[in-house]
Amino acid sequence: MTETLPRLLLVDDDAQLAAMLHEYLELQGFSVDVCENGELALARIEAAQPDLVILDVMLPGIDGFEVLEKIRAHHELPVIMLTARGEEPDRILGLMQGADDYLPKPFNPLELAARIKAILKRAGAQPAASDVEELAIGPLLLNLRTKELRIHDAVISITAAEMHVLEQLMQRPDEVISRSQLTELALKRPIEAYDRSIDTLISRLRRKLAADGIDRDCIRSLRGHGYVLDSHILEED
Numbered sequence: 001m002t003e004t005l006p007r008l009l010l011v012d013d014d015a016q017l018a019a020m021l022h023e024y025l026e027l028q029g030f031s032v033d034v035c036e037n038g039e040l041a042l043a044r045i046e047a048a049q050p051d052l053v054i055l056d057v058m059l060p061g062i063d064g065f066e067v068l069e070k071i072r073a074h075h076e077l078p079v080i081m082l083t084a085r086g087e088e089p090d091r092i093l094g095l096m097q098g099a100d101d102y103l104p105k106p107f108n109p110l111e112l113a114a115r116i117k118a119i120l121k122r123a124g125a126q127p128a129a130s131d132v133e134e135l136a137i138g139p140l141l142l143n144l145r146t147k148e149l150r151i152h153d154a155v156i157s158i159t160a161a162e163m164h165v166l167e168q169l170m171q172r173p174d175e176v177i178s179r180s181q182l183t184e185l186a187l188k189r190p191i192e193a194y195d196r197s198i199d200t201l202i203s204r205l206r207r208k209l210a211a212d213g214i215d216r217d218c219i220r221s222l223r224g225h226g227y228v229l230d231s232h233i234l235e236e237d
Helices: 015-027 038-048 064-072 088-096 109-124 160-171 179-186 197-211 231-236
Strands: 007-011 031-035 052-056 079-083 101-104 134-137 140-143 148-151 154-156 219-222 226-229
Touching: 007 015, 007 038, 015 031, 015 109, 031 038, 038 052, 038 064, 052 064, 052 109, 064 079, 064 088, 079 088, 079 109, 088 101, 088 197, 101 109, 109 160, 134 160, 134 231, 140 160, 160 179, 160 197, 160 226, 179 197, 179 226, 197 219
Parallel strands: 007 031, 007 052, 052 079, 079 101
Antiparallel strands: 134 140, 140 148, 148 154, 219 226
16 A cells, blocks of 8 residues: 655745755655645645645735634644744744744755654654553643643643643643753754744643633743643642
8 A cells, every 4th residue: 555645735935945845845755735825825725635834924915924823713734834034023923823833044954854754743643552641630631642632621722832832741740841841842853042932832822721711820930940830720720
């Protein structure tokens, strides 16, 4: 039986870059579809259901942030944002809106391929039969097999990146985990200089928990040390 190749959708209006990435990523073992604007990308996602989207921020018509917002309204598929300037506000905004990772231009195609493989591996990983399938603290219930978060039995929408951060915190409640540890454990990459990815993901998690009546302080930050999930606060909810 022929193995189905992972399907990627590359959304970028730079025709030269798109052609180069299309060729390179297919050599890396992916099936690659290319769109030059956001409207086409949204239609292609509905029709082709790719496994991962590579989304440029600077697009004609609706920009990458708006495309990401529309994707997240209906899908949880992984999204890697490409930022032309690599500026901190672009990165933070992308992560806040649900991007799983970002990569500033110019970048090495090998790094893009590595990040794609890491994200797809996390998204498709199934725990072994002997592994813990659920993590529960207070009203939080995280099912690692179905990748579903419940609060007071209500399903909460979270991205893959948010789920992996919460999983690490729930596996080690009341233990301080450094930002560098969380980056390596949850995002499967080393932390970079001025990297605020974890802080942004924590902020998003706090906001979603608070929207369902959970005290934001259940995830506490210790300046210079990292983050800790306070089980005592959760058990009081």
